[in-house]
Amino acid sequence: QVQLVESGGGLVQAGDSLRLSCAALKRTYGPKAMGWFRQAPGKEREFVATLRWHDDDTYYDDSVKGRFTISGDKAKDTVWLQMNSLEPEDTAVYYCAATLYYSTDYTQSENYDYWGQGTQVTVSS
Numbered sequence: 819q820v821q822l823v824e825s826g827g828g829l830v831q832a833g834d835s836l837r838l839s840c841a842a843l844k845r846t847y848g849p850k851a852m853g854w855f856r857q858a859p860g861k862e863r864e865f866v867a868t869l870r871w872h873d874d875d876t877y878y879d880d881s882v883k884g885r886f887t888i889s890g891d892k893a894k895d896t897v898w899l900q901m902n903s904l905e906p907e908d909t910a911v912y913y914c915a916a917t918l919y920y921s922t923d924y925t926q927s928e929n930y931d932y933w934g935q936g937t938q939v940t941v942s943s
Contacts, residue, residue: 819844819932820842820843820844820847820849820916820918820931820932821842821843821844821932822840822841822842822843822914822915822916822932822933822934822935823840823841823842823843823934823935824838824839824840824912824913824914824934824935824936824937825838825839825840825937826838826839826937827912827937827938827939828938828939828940829940829942830904830939830940830941830942831941831942831943832904832905832906832941832942832943833903833904834904834941835900835901835902835903835904836901836904836939837898837899837900837901838854838898838899838901838912838914838937838939839896839897839898840852840854840896840897840898840899840914840934841894841895841896842895842896842916842932844895847895847918848871848918849871849895849916849917849918850870850871850872850917850918850919850920850921851868851869851870851871851916851917851921851924851930852868852869852871852890852895852897852914852915852916852917853865853866853867853868853869853888853897853914853915853916853924853925853930854866854867854868854888854897854899854912854913854914854915855912855913855915855927856908856910856911856912856913856939857910857911857913857936858909858910858911861910863913863927864879865879865925865926865927866878866879866882866886866899866912867879867882867886867887867888867899868888868924868925869888869889869890869897870924871890871892876888877924877925879925881907882901882908885901885902885903885904886899886900886901886902887899887900887902888900897914899912901939904939904941905941906941906942906943907941908939908941909939909940909941910939911936911937911938911939912936912937912938912939913933913934913935913936914933914934915927915930915932915933915934916930916931916932917929917930917931917932918931919931
């Protein structure tokens with residue numbers, strides 16, 4: 819079992835930045851991808867960004883392109899989400915996810931095996 823631990827959420831104003839972190843407590847579990855999803859109140863969980871471990875390729879939802887950056891450290895099984903120019907619409911619980919399997923589409927939540935507990939990000943206007 820892989821446990822993912824997130825940190826870095828908080829309350830900020832529009833235009834501010836936050837950096838979320840996600841670390842896997844079990845070493846050498848060899849994820850194929852790690853990503854971030856978010857869920858706002860009354861909405862379904864949605865894809866934010868993902869990092870494909872074997873070639874360092876990244877994917878972003880259009881709503882965060884140019885503002886958010888996902889990065890990772892394979893040696894530490896850790897992934898970060900740098901969020902700049904935050905908007906009130908970014909307010910949500912952010913979840914880290916990881917998968918041990920190859921997939922053709924890491925933007926889909928069902929293709930991830932492990933999830934963190936979530937960290938709240940609130941952006942005030």
